[in-house]
Amino acid sequence: MDFKDYYQALGVERSASEDEVRKAYRKLARKYHPDVSKEPDAEVRMREVNEAYDVLRDKEKRSAYDALADRVAQGYGAGAQAGGFQPPPGWDEGFEFHQRSGRGGPADDAEFSEFFSSLFGQAQRRGAARQNFRARGEDHHAAIEISLEDALKGAEREITLRAMELDAQGQPQFVPRTLQVKIPPGVGPGQYIRLAGQGMPGHGGEPAGDLYLEVRIAPHKLYRVEGRDLYMTLPVTPSEAALGAQAKVPTPAGGVVEVSVPKNARNGLKLRLKGRGLAGKTPGDLYLLIDIVLPPADSDAVRQAYEALASASARFDPRSHLGV
Known part of the structure; x- marks a missing residue:
């Protein structure tokens, strides 16, 4: 058995792109196709061209073939020139080959050479055996960012994800898909929304897996989410902080409450406003964080008020603990 140079068979360099390989194949197919060619060796050449194209158009086969060709170039299989080439045991480890049939292009693999069969025949038989394998599809996970309002009240939203699917040859590829998602009220960050049957397809007639969407809550202009609790900064004036006051506060679910x-x-x-956080079996709370905001001294009246305060609290030293 001889080592076959598939690049030479198509007349392309090893660095040829997929498009260059395809163009070379089409050119040679027009030249050697037995139905139209007048070349005496058209049938043999067409078989060689088909075989070379079957390998070089497939990323996994081409990668495996290139790795084997490198070993041959380094001196492995010295008997190749004498017709005694044999692929090394385990040469195809780490590669997964998929048989292409009826896809427009090379002929049936049974028409290919002994060299091709020794390289890819057993691997493709393993792939065919896998096609009879029965198993539930794998579950998929993705993240979804929702607004706090949707988390509080629930909603139905349309989302687009880049999902992994299998193409006609069983190869995984990313494709966009749009789904309708029902967001339950009270869902919190880190929780999952399960979409049954939206994971990877099953094998051998088994059901598809599920899709789990991890919930993330988008930043809100007023509230910060921690678990099921919500936090909001409540600005107050120095006089309100010192003397006490009643302040109106918006609530996450809508409406206004008055706090002391x-x-x-x-x-x-x-x-703490109990039960005003995210809903649930044990509802979260809403925490208001006092933030004392100083009025700007941008008028005579305010400056005089600060001066009066400074005079009245002259004995108060906020830096006494510094010891200086």
């Missing part, structure tokens, strides 16, 4: 700011409230003090 206690006297002598400090920056960062947390006020």
Whole structure:
């Protein structure tokens, strides 16, 4: 058995692109096709061209063939020139070959050479055996970002994902697909929405796997999500913080509540509104973080008020703990 140079058979360089390989095949097919060719060896040459194209148009076969050709160039199979070439055991490990039939192009693999059969025949028989394998399809996972409002109230949204699917030859490829997703009310970050049957197809008539969408909540202009709890900054004036006050606050679910700011409230003090967070068996809470905001001294009245405050609190030293 001789080692076959498939690149030479198509008249292309090893660096040839897929498009160049395809063009070379079509040119030779027009020249040697037995139905139209007047060449005396047309049938033999057409078989060689078909065989070379079957290998070089397939990424897995071509990669495996190139790796084998490199070993031959390094001196492996010295008997190749004398017709004694044999592929090394395990030469095709790490490659998965798919048999192409009836796809427009090379003839049936049974018409190919002994060299081709020794390289790819057994591997393709393994692929054919896998086609009879029965198993449920694999589950898929993806992330979905939703608004806080959708998480609170629930919604139905259309999403587009790049999903892995198998093509006609059983090769995985990414294709876009659009799905309708029902978002249940109260869903929180890190939870999953399950779409039954939207994973990878099953094998041998078994059902497809499921698609699990991990929920992420988009940043909100007012609220921050931590688990099932929500946090909101509540700005107050110095006088409200010192003397206490009533403040109106918007709630995540809509509407307004009035909260009491206690006297002598400090920056960062947390006020808890029970059950105003994300819904659930145990609803989350809404926490209001006090943020004391100083009025700008941009008028005589405000400056005089600050001066009066400074005079009245002259004995108050906020830096006494520094020891200087």
